[in-house]
Amino acid sequence: MLVAAELLPDISAVVQQYILPFAWKALGAIVLWVVGGIVIAGAGRVVRNAMTARGIDPTFSHYLNSALSVLLKIVLLVAILGIFGVESTSFAAVLAAAGVAIGMAWSGLLANFAAGIFLVVLRPFKVGDAITGGGVTGDVREIGLFATTVDTGDGVRVFIGNNKLFADNIVNYSANATRRVDLRVQIAHGVDARQVAAALLARIKQIPNVVESPAPTADIFEFNAAGTLLYVRPFCATLHYGQVLDDTQRIIAEVTGGLPVPAPHHVEHRAS
Incomplete structure (x- = not known):
């Protein structure tokens, strides 16, 4: 009991000198992180709403908002480290050294970041466009700092690295006002091709959302063994491509349904 009584003042001194100050700093850091996160989220909403009100393109708006969020979180982290006595100059030196090491180890990540900047500046596509790139076809939902988000037609969300997307061929189906539906129809020997083409053309002109200019066409593509x-070839807006494609295939089935089935014909010559 005497030893415990002698140690009690020392323990109390340690608690008051080290543990309590650290606990207060940790509590302050937690409060700062929570409040700072709320402020950053609020600032992001304000910036996003301001850019939307001014009619700024959503592609640039999303990218700038993401970059601003990352920058503010870095500033918040520096402020939290300052609570624990880490000077900003020392942190900057450490961050610079870490940046070099990270840059060497994560060169691909930095390449994605640089490619994202080029995607926003050069604008091969924007948010909402239907594209094919990086082996994926779908609608662009967001161009992020390191990856682009694409929703495919079957409802799958795909994240494509910006560098892979920028280095590959990009097909933008939404860049032009119209898109052509291109289908083939095989008919048998002995069937009047011109008559069938005229019947198809008359029907596809009645399909909803087929545009008048460029005008739809239907004609002979080639002669073959069958x-x-x-x-x-009807034309439509990209938004209506699937519907026009399905309706055109249905009409082809209706027009050619009663015709002879195409089959390859071979002519055999025998020596007499």
Whole structure:
């Protein structure tokens, strides 16, 4: 009991000199992180709403908002380290050294960051466009700092590294006002190809959302062993491509349903 009584003042001194100050600093850091996160989220909403009100393109708006959020979180982290006595100059030196090491180890990540900047500046596509890039086809939802978010037609969300996307061929289906549906129709020998093409053309002109300019076309594509191959090419807005494609295929089935089935014909010559 005497030893415990002698140690009690020392323990009390340690608690008052080290543990309590650290606990207060840790509590302050937690409060600062929570409040700072709320402020950063609020600032992001204000910036996003301001850019939306001014009619700024959503692609640039999302990218700038992401970059601003990362920058403010770095500033918040520096402020939290300052609570624990880490000077900003020392932190900057450590951050610079770490940046070199990270840059060497994560060169691919930095390449994605640089490619994201080029995607926003050069604008091969924007948020909402239907594209094919990096082996993925779908609608662009966001161009992030390191990856671009694409929703495919079957409802799958895919994240493509910006560098891979920028280095590959990018097909933008939304860049032009219209898109062509291109289908082939095989008809048998002995069937009047011109008559079938005229019937197809008359029907596809009645399909909803088929535009008048460029005008839809249907004609002979080639002659082959099975008969005559026709092409059918209506035009529509990218938004209506799937619907026009389905309706055109249905009409092709209806028009050619009662015709003879195409089959390859071979002519054999025998010596007499």
